[in-house]
Amino acid sequence: MSRLRLFKSTSDDYPITSSFIQSNPLCRQAMRSALAAALATKLVAAMGCSTVGGLPAGSLLARSAQPSQSTAQVQAAQSTAQRSNPALASNHAGVVPASYTSATHEEPVACPDVNYYSQNCSDNSVICGSDSCVDHGACNCIAGPSESYRNAQEYIFDGGDQQPLVVIKKDWSADGVDPTDTVIYYETLAGSVCVRPTNRVPIYAPRFGAIRQVSGLTLSTHAAGTQRILAPVRVERFDETDPTGTVVLPVAPHGEQQVGLVDAFQENYAGTPMDQVLPLYRMSEARVPFELVDPIRTGKITIQEVTAVKEFIQNAQTWVIPEALAVEVLGQPALQLRDTKAVQDVYVYELPDKCSMRIFKTASHTIANSGDIISFTIRFDNSSVKPLGNAVIIDNLSPRLDYIEGSQQCSVRVRFSAEPNDVGSMVLRWEIEEPIAPSDGGAISFDCRVR
Amino acid sequence: MENMISNEAERTFRRRFISGLRTIGLWKLCLALAVGGPPALLSGRASAQTLAPKNVHYFLDANQAPGAVAGAQVARGARGVGTYQAVSLLGPKDLKIALARDGQFLPPLSTPVTSGMLVAGVYRFKVTNIPFRPGDELYPTVEIIDRIYPPAGREHRFPIPVVLTEEDLRIALDGGLVTRVIYVEDNELADPVSVPPGEQLVHNLPASDNALQVADQLGKPVAILRIGSRIPMQADGDLTDFLYGCPPWVPLITVPDRQTLVEAGQWPDVLAAPATEKPFSETPDQDTPRIPGPD
Numbered sequence: 001m002s003r004l005r006l007f008k009s010t011s012d013d014y015p016i017t018s019s020f021i022q023s024n025p026l027c028r029q030a031m032r033s034a035l036a037a038a039l040a041t042k043l044v045a046a047m048g049c050s051t052v053g054g055l056p057a058g059s060l061l062a063r064s065a066q067p068s069q070s071t072a073q074v075q076a077a078q079s080t081a082q083r084s085n086p087a088l089a090s091n092h093a094g095v096v097p098a099s100y101t102s103a104t105h106e107e108p109v110a111c112p113d114v115n116y117y118s119q120n121c122s123d124n125s126v127i128c129g130s131d132s133c134v135d136h137g138a139c140n141c142i143a144g145p146s147e148s149y150r151n152a153q154e155y156i157f158d159g160g161d162q163q164p165l166v167v168i169k170k171d172w173s174a175d176g177v178d179p180t181d182t183v184i185y186y187e188t189l190a191g192s193v194c195v196r197p198t199n200r201v202p203i204y205a206p207r208f209g210a211i212r213q214v215s216g217l218t219l220s221t222h223a224a225g226t227q228r229i230l231a232p233v234r235v236e237r238f239d240e241t242d243p244t245g246t247v248v249l250p251v252a253p254h255g256e257q258q259v260g261l262v263d264a265f266q267e268n269y270a271g272t273p274m275d276q277v278l279p280l281y282r283m284s285e286a287r288v289p290f291e292l293v294d295p296i297r298t299g300k301i302t303i304q305e306v307t308a309v310k311e312f313i314q315n316a317q318t319w320v321i322p323e324a325l326a327v328e329v330l331g332q333p334a335l336q337l338r339d340t341k342a343v344q345d346v347y348v349y350e351l352p353d354k355c356s357m358r359i360f361k362t363a364s365h366t367i368a369n370s371g372d373i374i375s376f377t378i379r380f381d382n383s384s385v386k387p388l389g390n391a392v393i394i395d396n397l398s399p400r401l402d403y404i405e406g407s408q409q410c411s412v413r414v415r416f417s418a419e420p421n422d423v424g425s426m427v428l429r430w431e432i433e434e435p436i437a438p439s440d441g442g443a444i445s446f447d448c449r450v451r
Numbered sequence: 452m453e454n455m456i457s458n459e460a461e462r463t464f465r466r467r468f469i470s471g472l473r474t475i476g477l478w479k480l481c482l483a484l485a486v487g488g489p490p491a492l493l494s495g496r497a498s499a500q501t502l503a504p505k506n507v508h509y510f511l512d513a514n515q516a517p518g519a520v521a522g523a524q525v526a527r528g529a530r531g532v533g534t535y536q537a538v539s540l541l542g543p544k545d546l547k548i549a550l551a552r553d554g555q556f557l558p559p560l561s562t563p564v565t566s567g568m569l570v571a572g573v574y575r576f577k578v579t580n581i582p583f584r585p586g587d588e589l590y591p592t593v594e595i596i597d598r599i600y601p602p603a604g605r606e607h608r609f610p611i612p613v614v615l616t617e618e619d620l621r622i623a624l625d626g627g628l629v630t631r632v633i634y635v636e637d638n639e640l641a642d643p644v645s646v647p648p649g650e651q652l653v654h655n656l657p658a659s660d661n662a663l664q665v666a667d668q669l670g671k672p673v674a675i676l677r678i679g680s681r682i683p684m685q686a687d688g689d690l691t692d693f694l695y696g697c698p699p700w701v702p703l704i705t706v707p708d709r710q711t712l713v714e715a716g717q718w719p720d721v722l723a724a725p726a727t728e729k730p731f732s733e734t735p736d737q738d739t740p741r742i743p744g745p746d
Binding site: 149150151153154155156157179180204205206207208209210211212213214215216366367369370371372398399400402423424425449451 | 513514530599600601602605608609611612614619622626627628629630631632633634635636637638639641642643644645646647648651652653654655656657658660662663665666669670671673676708709710
C-alpha cells in the first residue's frame with residue numbers, strides 16, 4: 001500500500017494510476033528496478049514506459065528472446081579463451097559468463113554475474129545481452145543485483161551478538177559479551193530480563209602485514225653439524241609410507257565466509273509499531289552529519305526516510321568517486337526527489353508485556369584506513385506500552401578499534417565506564433539511571449580510531 | 452515479502468519445536484542434551500577454532516621459485532585468478548621504480564607506484580636511485596597470489612602495500628635474499644596495535660620456517676616480495692624470461708588518504724565535534740539547524 005502511495009504522491013508532475021502500473025507487466029518490472037535504484041530519472045522513464053534503463057521498451061523482449069550477435073561473439077571468444085588459458089577462464093575482463101543463455105520474457109533467467117573489473121556499470125546495472133550497461137529489470141531477471149563476493153576477514157564488525165550468546169547473571173552483570181558484541185539488556189515490570197543485540201555494522205578496513213625472512217649464503221655459514229655421537233645408531237624399523245595417502249593438497253585461505261552488508265535499518269524495519277515513538281526532546285546537537293536522519297533524530301522510520309537515505313547514498317557515491325561524472329541541469333543536481341506528504345493510516349496496537357526495546361547502531365563510514373576516526377551512534381527506544389528499567393548497554397570493541405577517551409555522549413543520564421577487554425581494546429558500558437518510559441528512548445555516540 | 456516468508460517459517464519452526472517438546476517429554480530432552488548437548492553448545496566456538504588448518508603439510512613455501520605459489524593457485528582454480536588487483540610499491544624517499552612492458556623496462560617513476568596487477572602473475576621491477584647506494588640497481592619480484600574484495604568502485608583505494616625498506620635494500624645489495632609474504636590480517640585476530648599510515652606490521656621469521664604457512668594462519672597471503680641481487684644477463688636483450696613472461700598491468704592513480712584530502716580542502720571534515728559538558732539541549736527546529744552555517 002505504501003509503495004502505491006509513494007508513486008501517487010510523487011505523481012504531481014507525471015500523473016499515473018496504480019491500476020495502470022499493475023496491468024502493465026513491463027511497467028511493474030520497471031517499477032521494481034526504479035525503486036531499487038531510487039533515481040528520479042529512471043522513475044520518470046518507467047512511468048512513461050517509453051524507455052526502460054535507457055533502452056527502448058520494445059527492444060527488451062526481442063533481446064531477451066534471442067541472444068544478440070554480440071553476445072554470441074563474446075561467448076565464442078570466451079570459450080576460445082577458456083581452451084587456450086583455463087586460468088583466465090573466469091572473471092576476466094570483458095567476458096560475459098556462460099550462464100547467460102537464451103530465454104523468453106515469460107520465463108525469467110538467472111542474472112549474469114557482475115565482475116568488478118569487467119565493466120563500469122552501477123550496482124543495479126549489468127551487461128545483459130549487449131555491450132552496454134542496462135538496468136537489471138531490462139534483463140528480465142528474477143533476482144536483484146548479483147551478490148559480490150566479500151571476505152569477512154577484511155571487515156571490522158561492531159554490533160550484534162556472536163556465539164556464545166550474552167547471558168545475564170544475578171548480580172546484573174553480563175557474560176558472553178565477545179569482542180564486537182553490542183547488546184542492551186533490561187528488565188520489564190513483570191520481572192523478565194531481556195537481551196537485545198544491535199545490528200552488525202561492517203566497516204571495510206583491511207590491514208596488511210608482512211612475514212619477513214632473510215636468507216642467503218652469508219647467513220647460512222653458521223650452520224652447525226653434529227658434534228659427537230654417544231652411541232651407535234642403527235635402523236630399528238623401516239615403515240613404508242604411501243605418499244598419496246599422506247599428502248594433502250594446498251589448502252584454500254581459511255576463514256572466508258560470505259557476509260552480507262545488511263544495512264543498519266533492515267533488522268529493525270519490521271515488528272514493533274513506530275507510530276508511538278515520540279521525538280527525542282533531550283537529544284544533544286548532532287555531532288556528525290549522518291545523525292541528521294530521522295531514525296537517529298526522532299526514532300521514526302518512514303518510507304520517505306528510506307527514500308531520502310537512498311538519495312543520500314546515491315549522492316554520496318557520485319560525490320566521493322573522483323573519476324565519476326556528475327550531471328547538473330542549470331546548476332542543480334539531476335537527482336532530485338520530491339518530498340512526499342501523504343496521509344498515513346493510524347493503527348493502535350495492544351502489546352503484551354514483552355521485550356520491546358528497539359536498538360540499532362550506525363557508523364559514520366563504511367570504509368576506512370588505519371588512522372581514520374569513525375563515529376558510532378546507538379539509538380534505542382522503548383516501543384512498548386510499559387516502562388523498562390535497569391537498562392545497560394555494553395559495546396565490546398574490536399581489536400582494530402581504539403576508543404577515543406572522552407568522546408562518548410549520551411542523551412540520557414547514564415553511568416559510563418570503559419574497561420580493557422581481552423583483545424586489547426575496550427568494553428564500553430552505559431548504565432541508564434532512570435527507567436525508560438514508553439515511547440521514550442535515547443542516543444549514544446562515541447568515536448573510535450581505526451588501528 | 453521475503454521477510455514475511457522467513458518470519459512465517461520461523462514461527463512454524465518454533466511451533467513445531469514446542470509441540471515436539473510436549474510430545475517427547477521434557478525428561479527425554481534433558482537426556483538428549485546431557486548426551487549430545489555440550490558438543491552442540493560448544494560448536495560455535497569449536498567451529499571458529501577449527502578454521503585454522505592443523506596437521507596440514509604445506510606443499511608450498513615462500514622459498515620456492517617465483518611463480519610456484521601462483522601456479523598452484525592457477526592449478527586449483529582459485530577465486531580471483533586472472534583479475535586485476537591494485538598493488539602499491541612503496542619505498543624510501545627519492546627511490547625510483549620502473550615497471551616492465553613488452554619485455555623492456557619503462558622509464559622509472561617515483562614511489563609510490565600504484566598499478567593493477569594480475570592475480571597469479573609474477574612481476575619483476577627495477578629499483579634505482581637507492582638513497583645510500585646511488586648507481587646500484589636491484590630487480591625484485593612481486594608475486595600476486597590472491598586478491599582482496601573491496602566494495603565495488605573502491606578497488607583502487609585499497610592497494611596491497613609492497614614496502615621496500617632501506618634495511619631490505621641494503622641486505623639485498625650485500626648478497627642476501629629478503630622474502631616478504633604480505634597478507635591481509637584477519638581482523639578478529641588482529642594485533643591491537645596502532646599502525647601509522649604508510650607503515651606495515653612486520654614479523655621476522657627464521658629462514659628455516661615457512662613464511663607462507665605463518666601468513667596463512669594470521670590472515671590471507673596475497674603477495675610475495677623477493678628482493679635479491681640477481682641482475683639480467685643482457686640489459687639490452689630480450690628480457691621476457693627474466694621478467695617471467697612480462698604479464699600485463701594497468702596503471703592506477705595513487706589515491707591520497709582521507710587526512711591528506713581534508714588538509715587540502717578536497718574532502719569535508721566530518722569528524723565529530725568533541726563531547727560537551729552539557730549534553731542536553733532543546734530539539735532544534737527549522738529556525739535553529741543542528742549544523743551551524745559557514746559563518
